Amino acid sequence: MAEVLEFVRRFSSEEACIIHLSGLRWPGGYVCSGCGGRESWRLKARPRVYECGSCHHQESVTSGTVFHRTRTELPKWFLAAHLMGCDKRGVSAKFLQRELGVAYQTAWTT
Numbered sequence: 001m002a003e004v005l006e007f008v009r010r011f012s013s014e015e016a017c018i019i020h021l022s023g024l025r026w027p028g029g030y031v032c033s034g035c036g037g038r039e040s041w042r043l044k045a046r047p048r049v050y051e052c053g054s055c056h057h058q059e060s061v062t063s064g065t066v067f068h069r070t071r072t073e074l075p076k077w078f079l080a081a082h083l084m085g086c087d088k089r090g091v092s093a094k095f096l097q098r099e100l101g102v103a104y105q106t107a108w109t110t
């Protein structure tokens with residue numbers, strides 16, 4: 001139970017979840033998948049989207065994950081995904097498990 005509370009505290013805000021997802025997507029910092037540019041900014045109206053400073057390619061931190069296109073707040077998704085971490089059904093679930101597995105290890109071994 002304590003670990004669930006810790007998880008909730010760690011990912012209590014939309015911003016914390018976005019930052020976490022961007023860190024998983026670009027471990028060495030932002031890299032544009034279109035032109036390789038390293039400069040980016042985020043859209044005020046769509047904070048989950050990063051836009052390349054050079055070619056204006058847009059990429060959401062949630063694309064390719066089960067969070068893609070959801071309107072649900074990310075903290076709720078994170079917690080649900082965490083609690084369903086043992087579910088091995090489907091590619092998305094596997095992807096998520098791998099993704100959050102990293103977060104889990106990082107959170108509990110340091």
Ligand SMILES: [Zn+2]
Nearest residue numbers: 032035052055
């Ligand atoms: Zn670019």
